[in-house]
Amino acid sequence: MKNRILLITICIFLDRAYSAFSQSLPIKPARTASFMTTEGTYMDVDVSPDGKTIVFDILGDLYLLPITGGHATQITRGLALNLKPVWSPNGRKIAYISDFSGAFHVNVRDISGKFHKVLGASDQQLDYAERTKWYTKGHSAAENPVWTTGGQSVAIDNLLYGLWGSKRQFHSEIGHIKAFSSDGRLIYYIDSGRFCSYNLNTNKKDILLKSSLGSKKRLIKPR
Secondary structure, eight states: OOOGOOOEEEEOOOOOTTTTSSSOOOOOOOOOOEEEEEEOOSSEEOOOSSEEEEEEEEEEEEEEEEEEEEEEEEEEOOOOOHHHHHHHHTEEEEEEEEOSSSSSSSEESSSSSSEEEEEEESSSBBBSSSSSSSOSOOOBTTTTEEETTSSSEETTTTTTEETOOEEEEOOTTTTTTEEEEESSSSSEEEEETTTEEEEETTTOEEEEEEEEEEEOOOOOOOO
């Protein structure tokens, strides 16, 4: 268990020339801050499909950490706020919410940093606040990105973005998308506290769980 101690060394470099991921804003760093920590709060964590690596966000950047513990590797730098990382099904890419482009959108990158794409960059930015109503005009960055089964598209709220430029928007009630079925035919989502499915082929909606999920957290694993 001692080997599982999380030891993170975080060095914040804001100089845009230092990293390929830094934004081109006319801001220069006055100083560099470095510190060490063994814990964090308000973090989002996801485990890679092979179960070997954790990706998490802390203080606006993304880090990789072996599942056995050890030293965390920083994979994003710069002025952007990077949140809610999620592994792709093949473990080669990570989807996350970021204002890298100057506004909050879904971003996708690979581990090496050679591939980085902003999805829906021309769309209205995601609202960086949890939705208090089920039907709103905006889309919430408080939602986690959700990969399709084949790993070629990423959903956020009720929007589905393809990695190569396609876009699909579902009816407003099909928001809060949580998962796709293993065969890719069904979307699982939350509608007014009910757990529902939507068939992409037949456009049929089914209510799978009628009781409210608001008062109790439940683990549901789609097939």
